[in-house]
Amino acid sequence: MAEKRGRGKRGFMRLALVPSLLLAFYFFTSAPKAYTGVDEAVVEKIAREHGREASRPLFDPGEGDLLLFLFLAAGAAGGFIAGYYWRDLMRK
Numbered sequence: 001m002a003e004k005r006g007r008g009k010r011g012f013m014r015l016a017l018v019p020s021l022l023l024a025f026y027f028f029t030s031a032p033k034a035y036t037g038v039d040e041a042v043v044e045k046i047a048r049e050h051g052r053e054a055s056r057p058l059f060d061p062g063e064g065d066l067l068l069f070l071f072l073a074a075g076a077a078g079g080f081i082a083g084y085y086w087r088d089l090m091r092k
Contacts, residue, residue, distance in 0.1 A: 044054055061067040082089065 047054065061070075
C-alpha cells in the first residue's frame with residue numbers, strides 16, 4: 001500500500017533529508033562569532049587567573065592543520081604496528 005502512494009523507504013529518506021539539511025544550514029550559519037579553542041577559552045583564562053602568561057611552544061607548527069596531520073600519522077603508524085604484532089601482544 002505504501003508503494004501505491006509513491007512513498008516507500010526512498011520517499012521517507014527524501015522526506016527526512018530536507019529537515020536535516022535545513023537544520024544543518026541553520027546551525028552553521030547562525031553562529032554569532034568564531035569558536036575559540038580549548039587553549040584560548042579555558043587554559044589561558046585559568047593561567048591568567050593564577051598569574052601566569054602563555055609562552056611560546058617548544059615546537060610551533062604555525063597556522064593550519066600540520067599538528068593534526070602529525071597526530072593522524074602517528075596514530076596510523078601506531079595502529080599499523082599494533083595490528084601487525086596483534087598475536088604477540090595478546091598472547092597469554
